[in-house]
Amino acid sequence: MTELLPAAGLTLADEILLAERLNEFVQDREAFSDNTWKQLLSVMRTGSRWASEHGRSFLPMSRADLRDYLLWLQASGRASSTVSTHAALISMLHRNAGLVPPNISPLVFRAVKKINRTAVISGERAGQAIPFRIGDLLRLDAQWSGSGRLQQVRDLAFLHVAYATLLRVSELGRLRVRDISRTADGRIVLDVAWTKTIVMTGGLIKALSDLSSQRLTEWITLSGLIAEPDAFLFGPVHRSNRATVALLNPLSTRALEDIFARAWREAGPGKDARPNKNRYRGWSGHSTRVGAAIDMALKKYSTAQIMQEGTWKKPETVMRYIRHVDAHAGAMVDLMDKYASS
Template sequence: MTKIIQQSAQLPALSADEDIAGQLRAFVQDREAFSPNTWRQLLSVMRICHQWATENDRRFLPMAPEDLRDYLTFLQANGRASSTIATHASLISMLHRNAGLLPPNTSPAVFRAMKKINRMAVVSGERTGQAVPFCLSDLKALDVRWQNSAQLKEMRNLAFLHVAYSTLLRVSELARLRVSDITRAEDGRIILDVAWTKTIVQTGGLIKALSTLSSQRLTEWIQLAGLAAEPDAFLFCPVHRTNKALITTHRPLSTPALEDIFIQAWREAGQSRPKGNKNRYRGWSGHSARVGAAQDMAKQGYAVAQIMQEGTWKKPETLMRYIRNVDAHTGAMIDLMEKKSGQR
């Protein structure tokens, strides 16, 4: 392993030849080709896998198919979800490809191992986790409670929730929004110029328009926080305990800080605690607005293609996981049988 990989992943040196070392150096130099989250996940998987390989006297790079099969089985035995195990397999394959090596995932042994892991997970009752939806009705209820709040933090939180629901942006994408990204339509409504998203990385960016009410709430926050004259400032910034905004231009609010807005909203709404899913999702979280908005659109009969466009989803199956319960009673057989019943 190259020196820079060692520093990034905090792994000891590996006995790789110079060609592999050169490929890895180039890989690290081009790490901006990947999202920060993907890179963090890769380094985390490298640390976990390398530790397992060291403790079990296996080789980490290149990794033999039999070793990868045993590693994936080890993850399952230690309670990792099948989706997490699939991510480990995918990132190990990614590392091998970028090192100029044949990924061990191509082996039938690894394919069978993953098939077994997935089957055992489904049979044992594992289900894909889903954030508790934050719907339009929830937004309206919070709007009534917070719209005239004397607490600047609550005004910020309300504006943030309006933007999160209206745009279906991910938390990290919301964090990057700046005051300069705002323009106005002729009727005064706000238009947001989103530079890039997880799935859309192009110079044209993405344009998101806010409703009249959401534009009003965001405008109120900007005025109260003193952001109007700060075009380079992040749109959502910290609020000091003295009830003053701490305008920032270099570092956006962290993901935990933004997710805390959903937690505070959950408490304010006095929601009952839902049944936990995979020890998670016991209240609103960073993904809740995307899920709620998608479900609301599906309930109103918007086409899958329209919802995908709003949420910048590239694969229909990703969206269908969010709206599967909404569409449960609109299937072809339900339609057929209820029409037949009506004829009788």
């Protein structure tokens, strides 16, 4: 078992050992998702800047300094979920550096509890992407199917796959033409190598409906990608109305998010949708996951089934998405309605 270094008072030998462990940590960065690594680097930049400005130490960080840092984040307007992310990633950094995580202190535990309680009492609510529902998909399908614009053909196929598979944007971007196979009746099956929560050699299989299979087939046929098995499934479309065969780099997150923005302009509810947390003002990369989860809940699929389709590990995540579904049909509402009608 690796011996943990103290949170303060490091000797020269300790500092050398710390540098070695951090170097090993960086060398093994592939053990973490790109998003986790980007978040960690962002936290390190923010935390280091705070420590420098306030005469504190970021690594190692004492329990008192971490408490003050988290309270400073809240005072600076960060959401409680963001503060919790900073605390968790600082703990992860300390563990991988062989340091005692300051988060284990009751001082930090009370600070986090205080931050969460204050946030809830002050009216903070978790933001949620505007759902992209099955009705939205079919409305777009009626408007974009048969389009002479290759970009719309691609966008429609992408939205079909996004809704049908509940994959995350980054996971959709990694799909390649070779990941397509077909069932006996011609429907498409996608072989997803790995997801944020499922990393194993067996991968994940996602089947498409007849309509979604048809739209994806139209895209790879018209774009010519059907003859390019190593190309990313959803690549760029040049303004000359020709597809670019992308072999090295997938479409950026920004480019994929732009697909949702174009869909919103074409078929979104517009002013009828209320933005929340100044962030969700139209469909975004998470909208198909939220919308599909809501549609499944409305059709009485179980939470376990929804979790399986969306590769969610925690039922709390799914419940946050579908919390308004059948809210009027709770046990107490049912009980009181029965007494009122008797």
